[in-house]
Amino acid sequence: MSKAFTKESDAEDDDAGDGAGVLPLPAGAKNYMTPGGYVRLRDELLELMDVERPKVVEAVHWAAKNGDRSENGDYLYGKKRLREIDRRIRFLTKRLEVAEVTDPSVHHGSDQIFFGATVRYADDAGEERSVTILGIDETDSAQLQVSWISPIARSLLRSREGDVVKLSTPGGARELEILSVRYPAPDPAV
Structure with a gap:
């Protein structure tokens, strides 16, 4: 389907800021973080990638096999949740890559x-x-x-x-x- 016929809110959901409600880093500033803060963000990232995302993918796969996807709440919610997880994974990955751990x-x-x-x-x-x-x-x-x-x-x-x-x-x-x-x-x- 052409992008011209998609709802704007769907496109906005996909391109929305990765860290909703989180302050952006000032231009040229370092992303200072304590060792404990770094560990918490890294643990959240690993939890999303290794536990949460696979569960949601499995649920979406199951729901997709159940037929009409346009009226399948499990499928629609699962896809939305998957986009949220992927967005958070991208955000955490970017923030951890530029983290300056300071004890x-x-x-x-x-x-x-x-x-x-x-x-x-x-x-x-x-x-x-x-x-x-x-x-x-x-x-x-x-x-x-x-x-x-x-x-x-x-x-x-x-x-x-x-x-x-x-x-x-x-x-x-x-x-x-x-x-x-x-x-x-x-x-x-x-």
Whole structure:
């Protein structure tokens, strides 16, 4: 069938961004990642390729043998899920290929803020918060983790415990006092 007669949404699904909801890397920036983050992404990739995708391919193959594909929900859902898996595999492969694994434990004991630091700070209203600066692909805001390219991380990086830094926000500039800086302890097995 000619592409002229396909629904636009189908084409968009196939060409949509590989990492929906994930920040793109800034031009020329490295994809910094902790060793743990790298392992988690690699494990997800292997799980998708070795377990999830073969299961879905088998289900689609079974559904295809059942006749009319245009009204076969198992077939249609399976094909859609297969596209999602393939898209995620492409995304993870690209991100892992350009990953720059950086072990934050090398800074253990330092009071200067680098990638991988957990920083406790107080804002100009006296409210204390704590964030961990990680890679774009491994952050979880529910765990108080921020990407190294986020505005808060950019303000904190290279500062030291006791410093006061300025953070530009939509509501105006804020001052943050750095109260403590922690890094994970080095792994004695390495």
